[in-house]
Amino acid sequence: MTRAKIKTETTEKIKVRDLRSALRRLEHMPGQLLETNVEVDPSAELSGVYRYVGAGGTVKRPTKEGPAMIFNHVKGHPGKRVAIGVLASRKRVAALLDTEPENLGKLLWKSVDHPVPPVLIKGPALCQQVVHRADEPGFDLAKLVPAQTNTPDDAGPYITLGMCYAAHPDTGVSDVTIHRLCIQGKDELSIFFTPGARHIGAMAERAEELGQKLPVSISIGVDPAIEIGSCFEPPTTPFGYDELAVAGALRKEPVELCNCLTVEQRAIANAEYVIEGEVLPHVRIKEDQNSHTGYAMPEFPGYTGPASENCWLIKVKAVTHREDPIMQTCIGPSEEHVSMAGIPTEASIYGMVEKAMPGKLRNVYCSSAGGGKYMAVLQFQKKTASDEGRQRQAALLAFSAFSELKHIFLVDEDVDCFDMDDVLWAMNTRFQGDRDIITIPGVRCHPLDPSNSPSYSASILDQGIACKTIFDCTVPFSQKDRFVRARFLEVDAEKWTGQREK
The missing domain is CATH 3.40.1670.10 (UbiD C-terminal domain-like)
Structure with a gap:
């Protein structure tokens, strides 16, 4: 038996169900994961490094498709690591979803049609091994979460891969989506809702009509199946369809959720980090209120988008995380966005035309x-x-x-x-x-x-x-x-x- 075959069999034995198991699988794939012990500044430097190593996508040249990276020493965040580029390769995505690159769209299309809903676990969750409450002395989002800026022009530190989970105030129907989240203060995050494009935005609008706060959890560092599945949009996943069920179908077992500690919401139980908070009604803020750059962050078309004048505000109640947590992030215009946005769109187009x-x-x-x-x-x-x-x-x-x-x-x-x-x-x-x-x-x-x-x-x-x-x-x-x-x-x-x- 060849060494390559032994390596493949070892890789296949690693069951991917969270970020850590995904990284372990990549470790067994030649050329797919690069680890560094050199200290890096999360303010523009980390993205600047990965731009050359493996960003790809619509990032300004020179860039290329390359390995995912783990930065073991992040300036200002001792003991915390940052992973970037996990999904910045179609080959990696396929390996992490146990299929072939050309089959990804078809696999996701079948998964949408055979959903496996998430389940609530009892008892302590991995994401709650360490708890920081906002009413405790010294609580500071910017120190607890090693969020990065992609460029020196960014409005502030961004959480780029946060799985936002909320429920409709009338029906209780839940949904998960990824939104632009910028740290604005010690216990404040701005969230940008593209008009009419995401279900959680509609939930926030309805809560505001009722004069209510919208409880929300933000899970960071999760199973890649969740990140891919969360990017489906109508009409493939209409209002009322919980995209966590796509990840359940991909894994042939339900995603496990846990109850949050400070808000009436659920979170992904094996996430590396969870931010618990509430979207406030009738409050809007400028996205660049602290930096005044006029910009938000680099978006998928390859340009740095303008800062929004009307971002909604999340009042953070707690941050929980696993022991020795791994922050996961991405570059907005990178190949990672192509994987997360493009593959679900491929699935949706294929399914619609196949029916017709x-x-x-x-x-x-x-x-x-x-x-x-x-x-x-x-x-x-x-x-x-x-x-x-x-x-x-x-x-x-x-x-x-x-x-x-x-x-x-x-x-x-x-x-x-x-x-x-x-x-x-x-x-x-x-x-x-x-x-x-x-x-x-x-x-x-x-x-x-x-x-x-x-x-x-x-x-x-x-x-x-x-x-x-x-x-x-x-x-x-x-x-x-x-x-x-x-x-x-x-x-x-x-x-x-x-x-x-x-």
């Missing part, structure tokens, strides 16, 4: 260049003459359901939709701009795209409106015989190289 026209859509890829949200590649198979035009129908279905999509590339089944060089090859040899571009102007898209602005074009009526575009790089069915790729002999190259094809 079974067997036609082979796969979907939401590429790094679009931050996992703006661009999708649909690999479509035309089996009969009557399939001509259905590829464009599939693109329209995707656009109608997912407003944040701006560009869709359509390719044939012989094109690798996960290889953008191959996609551009199809564009160069199977596409004519005067007949294969379909534009849909004046459609609501995403407000963080700086080109979606009236200042960019007079044709844009409001911030966040865009011209959605389909690039049809598929061969007309009647001409498929003219576009056959060079036929190489199929062989097993391992005989000559000793390396199994990836």
Whole structure:
């Protein structure tokens, strides 16, 4: 038995159910985890380092896809570690979810359709091994939680991978989502709600109508299945669907929750950190009230977004954590965002088109260049003459359901939709701009795209409106015989190289 095979079998025996087991699995995968004992400053320096090591995504070049990192010595936070980039590679995500990279979207689609709801555990939870209450002397969020700034322009230290969990004040239905959280004071966090985009925002609005505070928990450092599952959006997971059930389906066992200690809410029981608090009604603050930079933090399109004038405020009641906690963070425009936002979108598009026209859509890829949200590649198979035009129908279905999509590339089944060089090859040899571009102007898209602005074009009526575009790089069915790729002999190259094809 080869050493590589022994390594793989050891890796597979590590059951991933929290951040620590995920990191242990990565330790057994060559080149997937880098650990350093050199002290790092969480104020811009930590992200500055990882920008070069493995950020990828839409981060300013030079950057690349590389290993996840653990910083063992964080300035100002003795005894605490920070992990970054855990999901900043499609290969890593697949390994942590026990599947293949090209199968991720389909796996998540099946998981949404077969949810396993979370369960409440009794007794002490791992996330509550150490407890800090806000009414105790010396309580200070900035000292308890090693939150980072991505750049020197950031409004303040951000919690970028906090799983926000809340329940609707009328129905009690729970939901988990990731929001932009900035430390504003010793016991205060700002939370940014994108209008109409997240369920917890609607819960906060309803609580405000009732004059109530909204209890919320923020779990940091969790099972990657939870982080991926939390990024699903309507219509795939409509209001009332708890995305923790997606993680339960992925793991074939429920996510365990515990009761919070200071608010009427639940938290993820094996998280590294949990922040307990309440979203206050009728209170809004400036996101950069302490720094006055005018900016928030780098967002997934690759630009540093403006600071919000109307962030909601969370009054923190407690911070709990495991012994020797590991803070988990990410860079906003990195490949990590592509994984978390893009793979659920792939799953959603695949599921919708599969229901409308079974067997036609082979796969979907939401590429790094679009931050996992703006661009999708649909690999479509035309089996009969009557399939001509259905590829464009599939693109329209995707656009109608997912407003944040701006560009869709359509390719044939012989094109690798996960290889953008191959996609551009199809564009160069199977596409004519005067007949294969379909534009849909004046459609609501995403407000963080700086080109979606009236200042960019007079044709844009409001911030966040865009011209959605389909690039049809598929061969007309009647001409498929003219576009056959060079036929190489199929062989097993391992005989000559000793390396199994990836």
